[in-house]
Amino acid sequence: MATSNAPTADFRTGSKKGGRFTYRIAPQFTISPDVMVYASYSTGYKPGGVAFVGNKYDPYNPESVKSWEVGVKSEFLNRRVRLNFDLYSSKYTNFQATILTPVSTGVGGFILASAIGNAPGLRSRGFEASLAVKPTRDFSIGGAVTFTDAKFTDYVASPTANYTGTRLTNAPRWSATINADYGTEVSADLKVKAHVDYAYRSDSQTVTGAQLGDLLAPAVSNADGTKTPNSSYAFVPAYGLVNTRFSLAKVNDTVEVGVYARNLFNTYFSTGWQIYGALGLLHYTSPNAYRTVGGYAKFKF
Numbered sequence: 001m002a003t004s005n006a007p008t009a010d011f012r013t014g015s016k017k018g019g020r021f022t023y024r025i026a027p028q029f030t031i032s033p034d035v036m037v038y039a040s041y042s043t044g045y046k047p048g049g050v051a052f053v054g055n056k057y058d059p060y061n062p063e064s065v066k067s068w069e070v071g072v073k074s075e076f077l078n079r080r081v082r083l084n085f086d087l088y089s090s091k092y093t094n095f096q097a098t099i100l101t102p103v104s105t106g107v108g109g110f111i112l113a114s115a116i117g118n119a120p121g122l123r124s125r126g127f128e129a130s131l132a133v134k135p136t137r138d139f140s141i142g143g144a145v146t147f148t149d150a151k152f153t154d155y156v157a158s159p160t161a162n163y164t165g166t167r168l169t170n171a172p173r174w175s176a177t178i179n180a181d182y183g184t185e186v187s188a189d190l191k192v193k194a195h196v197d198y199a200y201r202s203d204s205q206t207v208t209g210a211q212l213g214d215l216l217a218p219a220v221s222n223a224d225g226t227k228t229p230n231s232s233y234a235f236v237p238a239y240g241l242v243n244t245r246f247s248l249a250k251v252n253d254t255v256e257v258g259v260y261a262r263n264l265f266n267t268y269f270s271t272g273w274q275i276y277g278a279l280g281l282l283h284y285t286s287p288n289a290y291r292t293v294g295g296y297a298k299f300k301f
Contacts, residue, residue: 016047016048016049016050016060018047018048019045019047020045020062020064022042022043022044022045023042023043024041024042024043025040025041025042026038026040026041026042027039027040034074034075034076035072035073035074035075036072036073036074037070037072037073038069038071038073039068039069039070039071040068040069040070041066041067041068042066042067042068043064043065043067044064044065044067045063045064045065046062046063046064046096047062048060048061048063049116051116051117058117060096060116060117060118061094061118062094063092063093063094063095063118064092064093064094065090065091065092065093066090066091067088067089067090067091068088068089069086069087069088069089070086071084071085071087071128072084072085072086080133080134080135081131081132081133082130082132083129083130083131084128084129084130084131085127085128085129085130086127086128086129087125087126087127088125088126088127088128089124090123090124090125091122091123092119092121092122092123092124093120093121094118094119094120095118095119095120095121095122095152096116096117096118097116097117097118097119097122097169097208098115098169098208117157119152119154119157119163119208120154120155121152121153121154121155121164122150122151122152122153122168123149123150123151123153124148124149124151124168124171125148125149126146126147126148127146127147128144128145128146128147129144129145129146130143130144130145131143131144138182138183138184139180139181139182140180140181141178141179141180141181142178142179143176143177143178143179144176144177145175145176146174146175146176147173147174148171148172148173148175149173150167150168150171151166151168152164152165152167152168153165159225163208166205166208167204169204169205169206169207169208170204170205170206171204172201172202172204172238173202173203174200174201174202175199175200175201176199176200177197177198177200178197178198179195179196179197179198180195180196181193181194181195182194182195185251188251189250189251190248190249190251191248191249191250191251192246192247192249193246193247193248193249193256193258194244194245194247195245195246196242196243196244197242197243197244198240198241198243199240199241199243200238200239200240201238201239201240202238203235203236203237203238204235204236205234205235205236206234206235206236206271206272206284207234234272236269236270236271236272237269239267239269240267241262241267242263242265242267243260243261243262243263243264244261244264245258245259245260246258246259246260247259247296254299254300254301255297255298255299255300256298257295257296257298258295259293259294259295259296260294260295260296261291261292261293262288262291262292262293263288263289263290263291263292264291265291266291267289268289268290269285269286269289270284270285271284271285271286271289272284
């Protein structure tokens, strides 16, 4: 984020180099033709770089991760039921987080600019499960649920700011989906199709290091003299969205026309807030936070 002053000679160029060998080990075992268990261990690497903040170049370090996963994939009742489940855990070193950095405006004020910085430690673990059932030829239903516990295990951002123990941004603990599809022939050449789905996200934060609290709640003082912010302006409450569509199609699916509704019940949600100097809070949102109704046509050649 540029200020009113030009970069000094010391900060007009910047570079960062790096490289690392990574690998993945993934054994699997077939218990029966319809059940398979697996496990994996892998390492990952993301190169470092140079951020430009406040008219100076600020290098950030490469990120590395060690991950493991175990799970099962299965089908039952002549493949009418599919059930998958897995557990996972990832440990990051020098996680590249997008942080808000105060930058002088050059006229006595400041704004918070987004920049990439390193969190020395981050741990993410949880589980995923999905189920799909097709009880009849014309009807199917399915769903999935995910639990994620993602927290900074080591992140003292400055002598006065300690983010250790706070949640990763935009990482809800719970997310879930459920969907249903119905399609049946109404004539020799025509069929009707209907679909509905529901997607849920539990609450999350949009600012690195922020905890949950009242809008004006003061920062939490830690025993080591640092403070952890308590900025609930960045808090996004839990929400769920319903989408649906209905169509008429040729039996061979070469032509289909229909109507749809996204966010059927007009459920509003925010994608975050940001302190923007004297201007106050800057509010972010998305077109998906409002009901959208339309029509469509598909042709296959």
